Amino acid sequence: MVRVxxxxxxxxxxVNDCPEAQDEYDSYVGGVCSLLLSGxxxxxxxxxxxxxxxxxxxxxxxxSHLDDVVRKLLAMVGR
Known part of the structure; x- marks a missing residue:
């Protein structure tokens, strides 16, 4: 879910309109998950x-839409 x-x-x-670049942000998933899981x-x-x-x-x-993304990520862990 975080990756998506x-x-x-x-x-x-x-770059999300380029299927070849689907892994572009994968290196950030672990760090974001760690932050979310650590509260x-x-x-x-x-x-x-x-x-x-x-x-x-x-x-x-x-x-410009960073706050919306943060809200969505926090909602994934019930916050």
Whole structure:
């Protein structure tokens, strides 16, 4: 579920329309799952994803829909 959410909903570099790139965000799934399972709040989760986007991917700012993605991820674990 987290993998699908990162691919379909997060997609900060806009590649989810390319089937060949379906594994583009797989390296982030484990870290996101760890945060969710450890009880991290929305702020921590948002900070981590924003860090990935700006530092790891080199984007100038986090995606505009990041808060929606965080809410969806938190809902997966009942928060």
């Amino acid at each position: 959410a990162l691919w379909r909903d997060w997609d900060p570099i806009g 991290a709040d929305g702020y921590k989760l948002r900070q981590r994803l924003a860090h990935i986007e700006t530092v790891g991917m080199g984007l100038s700012s986090p995606c």
